[in-house]
Structure formats: structure tokens, C-alpha cells
Amino acid sequence: MTKTEKIYELLKDTYPDAKCGLDYTTPFQLLVSTMLSAQATDKSVNKVTEELYMQYPDLDSFLKLSQDEIEEKIRKIGLYKNKAKNIYLMCRELKCKYNGVVPQNMEDLMKLPGVGRKTASVVLVEAFHIPAFPVDTHVFRISRRLGLSKSTTADKVSDDMMKKFPKYKWHLLHHLLITHGRATCTAKKPKCPDCSVRDVCDYYKKVHINSLNNL
DNA sequence: AACTCGGGGCA
DNA sequence: TGCCCAGAGTT
The missing domain is CATH 1.10.1670.10 (Helix-hairpin-Helix base-excision DNA repair enzymes (C-terminal))
Structure with missing residues (x-):
């Protein structure tokens, strides 16, 4: 061996x-949760997203939120200003460039604002079962x-x-x-x-x- | 390569 | 009270 x-x-x-500690039901939610999880524990992320996804479960509902409103929703998580800005911009790019569908490849995912190789890899593996590390x-x-x-x-x-x-x-x-x-x-x-x-x-x-x- | 963003959880 | 936490963008 x-x-x-x-x-x-x-x-x-x-x-x-052993499994993913983030709570989510769709690829979009996993993408948002993973963006929120930077320098934060999955527990604190889940605590915020539990209510958030109840009211705003998908991209279209997120698009109704202003950047300030997103900021307010995730204020309990650290680095919230950067994260709110990135999520706000990411949602718009997702809508106009990718027709509202989360991309299933590394290159396109990493082009999204606030999405680096780590977040992209998590989405590929967790949501789409595409090999990535x-x-x-x-x-x-x-x-x-x-x-x-x-x-x-x-x-x-x-x-x-x-x-x-x-x-x-x-x-x-x-x-x-x-x-x-x-x-x-x-x-x-x-x-x-x-x-x-x-x-x-x-x-x-x-x-x-x-x-x-x-x- | 170093710097910045950051509130909450937990010891 | 102090330390640490499923990172990414900018310079």
C-alpha cells in the first residue's frame, strides 16, 4: 500500500x-454560502443563511436586494462589506453573462466577482460532482x-x-x-x-x- | 509576497 | 479579553 x-x-x-458543513439546497445557495465562508466558520455562515435562504432562496430573489441590503443581511459575518459587494456583483454577472445558471467549469466560475479557485472548486465538487480539489x-x-x-x-x-x-x-x-x-x-x-x-x-x-x- | 477586510464564537 | 475562523482582490 x-x-x-x-x-x-x-x-x-x-x-x-465527514461531509460539507455548509447548509444549502441549490448550486446557487452553495456558491453564496461558500463566498460567505471566507475567514468564517461554517456554523456562523449557516446561522445567517438559514433565514436568508428562507426569504431569498434563489438568484431572482437575490437580484431584488441592493448591495446595502445584502450587507445588512450578512452583517453578523466578518468581512461583510467585501462579501456583500462581491455577492451583489456576482448575482448580476450570473444573470446577464450566464443566463442565471451557475457555470459548471473552473474558468467561468473564477471569472465571477469574489470567486477564487477555492470557492469554484467547492461548487464544482459539491454541487455538480465534477472532480476538483x-x-x-x-x-x-x-x-x-x-x-x-x-x-x-x-x-x-x-x-x-x-x-x-x-x-x-x-x-x-x-x-x-x-x-x-x-x-x-x-x-x-x-x-x-x-x-x-x-x-x-x-x-x-x-x-x-x-x-x-x-x- | 504582503496587505486588507471583520464580527462572532469560544477558551 | 484575546485569538481564530471552508479566501479573494488589490498593490
């Missing part, structure tokens, strides 16, 4: 029900610790991960890494003693050897 296969199997056993801070950090990617940009990390894992594993692996990153492989004080993949982890090896040297 290769290292990547081992990592995948171990994480799958550790987090049997979203790289957030968790994936970035863990791929480096595990020695899966030494790249310094999210774009390159995404490419590295896609090269190392078969396509059909990308979707679940993405959720496994995020779940792992929140529960165990945290940015600060990672809980290596509790980690199920520490035996194949470069970071753990380094820490382990260093602690032995310090004896």
Missing part, C-alpha cells in the same frame, strides 16, 4: 461521516505536514494533491482533511498523540525525533 493510499484509508476510518488553510497545512506537497501557493498544492490521488478520491479526501484539520491536525498545538496518520507524517517524525534529541 502506498503512502497516499494509507493516508486515505486511515482518515476514512477515523472520520466515517479545493485548497483551504486546512488542506494547505496538512498536505505540507504529511509531506504530500511542499508548494507555497494554494494553486500548486491543489495540483500536487490531484496528481497524487485518483480522481474519485478527491471529494471525500477534501472533507477528510478539513475534518482532520479541525479535530486533530490543528494549526496551533496539533494533537499528534491522537492522530491516526502520525506514522506516515513528516511533521510527526520531525517532532518525535526532536523530542528524543532533547532528552
Whole structure:
């Protein structure tokens, strides 16, 4: 069994029900929720979108909102000014350039205001089941610790991960890494003693050897 | 590559 | 009270 296969199997056993934490019912809602989730927790996003999607469930209802009104609706989430502006502009571009339909390819998604490679990847994978590898801070950090990617940009990390894992594993692996990153492989004080993949982890090896040297 | 946007949740 | 959170645009 290769290292990547081992990592995948171990994480799958550790987090049997890893999935997207954002609440949504349509690709459009997922797009909006993902735009809102930048530097915010999925819980706080869900709390805001629960009422928002009740009153404004689709693009046409969003188009009735002014930028200031969107701002007011999402004020409880951080970075709300940028996000409101981007969502406002994104809705209009979606309407006139794409006939109100969320694009199903990376290039068009990334042309939308406020949509970068991470958000585009999430929409492709979650809403359309099109293979893509979203790289957030968790994936970035863990791929480096595990020695899966030494790249310094999210774009390159995404490419590295896609090269190392078969396509059909990308979707679940993405959720496994995020779940792992929140529960165990945290940015600060990672809980290596509790980690199920520490035996194949470069970071753990380094820490382990260093602690032995310090004896 | 560095800087900026940012309120809420949680310890 | 302080720290951190499913990023993207601009310079």
C-alpha cells in the first residue's frame, strides 16, 4: 500500500461521516454560502443563511436586494462589506453573462466577482460532482505536514494533491482533511498523540525525533 | 509576497 | 479579553 493510499484509508476510518458543513439546497445557495465562508466558520455562515435562504432562496430573489441590503443581511459575518459587494456583483454577472445558471467549469466560475479557485472548486465538487480539489488553510497545512506537497501557493498544492490521488478520491479526501484539520491536525498545538496518520507524517517524525534529541 | 477586510464564537 | 475562523482582490 502506498503512502497516499494509507493516508486515505486511515482518515476514512477515523472520520466515517465527514461531509460539507455548509447548509444549502441549490448550486446557487452553495456558491453564496461558500463566498460567505471566507475567514468564517461554517456554523456562523449557516446561522445567517438559514433565514436568508428562507426569504431569498434563489438568484431572482437575490437580484431584488441592493448591495446595502445584502450587507445588512450578512452583517453578523466578518468581512461583510467585501462579501456583500462581491455577492451583489456576482448575482448580476450570473444573470446577464450566464443566463442565471451557475457555470459548471473552473474558468467561468473564477471569472465571477469574489470567486477564487477555492470557492469554484467547492461548487464544482459539491454541487455538480465534477472532480476538483479545493485548497483551504486546512488542506494547505496538512498536505505540507504529511509531506504530500511542499508548494507555497494554494494553486500548486491543489495540483500536487490531484496528481497524487485518483480522481474519485478527491471529494471525500477534501472533507477528510478539513475534518482532520479541525479535530486533530490543528494549526496551533496539533494533537499528534491522537492522530491516526502520525506514522506516515513528516511533521510527526520531525517532532518525535526532536523530542528524543532533547532528552 | 504582503496587505486588507471583520464580527462572532469560544477558551 | 484575546485569538481564530471552508479566501479573494488589490498593490
